[in-house]
Amino acid sequence: MQMGQLIVFTGPSGVGKGTLLRSLLARHPELELSISVTTRAPREGEIEGRHYYFVNREQFQGLIATGQLLEWAEFAGNCYGTPRTPVEEMIAEGKLVVLEIELEGARQVRETFPGALQLFILPPSPEELERRIRVRGQDSEEAIARRLHRAQVEIAAADEFDIVIVNDDFDRALEAIEMALFAPVS
Numbered sequence: 001m002q003m004g005q006l007i008v009f010t011g012p013s014g015v016g017k018g019t020l021l022r023s024l025l026a027r028h029p030e031l032e033l034s035i036s037v038t039t040r041a042p043r044e045g046e047i048e049g050r051h052y053y054f055v056n057r058e059q060f061q062g063l064i065a066t067g068q069l070l071e072w073a074e075f076a077g078n079c080y081g082t083p084r085t086p087v088e089e090m091i092a093e094g095k096l097v098v099l100e101i102e103l104e105g106a107r108q109v110r111e112t113f114p115g116a117l118q119l120f121i122l123p124p125s126p127e128e129l130e131r132r133i134r135v136r137g138q139d140s141e142e143a144i145a146r147r148l149h150r151a152q153v154e155i156a157a158a159d160e161f162d163i164v165i166v167n168d169d170f171d172r173a174l175e176a177i178e179m180a181l182f183a184p185v186s
């Protein structure tokens with residue numbers, strides 16, 4: 001059986017990664033989303049095991065110490081990591097596995113999985129990014145400020161990625177992602 005592949009999605013908080021990925025996954029059942037572990041508190045409506053595995057700091061440290069995370073990073077005051085075993089199993093089964101992770105994690109994956117395809121999603125403007133984070137209405141002022149600060153660092157690193165897509169018009173961005181993932185290479 002053919003080995004699968006890792007696909008990394010990175011981009012500033014609020015750019016629309018989660019929304020784009022939901023549409024992408026609904027349209028392409030061959031894609032599998034890796035569910036991350038986080039120390040962040042669940043947002044309203046978030047479900048354990050579907051959006052994240054929610055753990056405390058001690059549990060997270062235990063996962064690091066026992067080598068159970070493929071990559072991990074701290075973001076806006078919380079820890080996030082990718083459980084290693086499910087990803088390795090899905091790749092061995094020939095699946096296309098999507099990681100939605102921030103910049104530091106994407107850099108780690110670049111070292112450990114050089115064959116991974118790395119996409120970066122940009123906002124049309126900083127003002128629109130802030131508007132989207134606020135419209136989502138899920139974060140405290142402090143969390144929003146941390147995310148916007150981090151966004152500047154992440155956007156400055158967009159050039160490191162294989163493919164950069166601007167999420168201005170949603171359908172166009174989705175189409176550009178599909179082209180990047182599925183268009184035959186000539």
Ligand SMILES: Nc1nc2c(ncn2[C@@H]2O[C@H](COP(=O)(O)OP(=O)(O)O)[C@@H](O)[C@H]2O)c(=O)[nH]1
Pocket residue numbers: 010011012013014018036037040071072073075080081082100101102103104105106147
């Ligand atoms: N390195 C790493 N980053 C992650 C992981 N899971 C989520 N993230 C990133 O952590 C950041 C914060 O995620 P979250 O708290 O859900 O906020 P949101 O991006 O504003 O919806 C985002 O950039 C996610 O892409 C992970 O397993 N590893």
Ligand SMILES: Nc1ncnc2c1ncn2[C@@H]1O[C@H](COP(=O)(O)OP(=O)(O)O)[C@@H](O)[C@H]1O
Pocket residue numbers: 011012013014015016017018019020132133135136167168169170171173
């Ligand atoms: N192309 C777009 N135009 C306008 N709003 C968008 C677009 N894409 C996503 N959004 C909205 O922006 C907000 C943040 O999106 P989300 O997927 O939560 O971002 P992320 O996962 O990158 O943090 C959501 O309210 C979402 O509906």
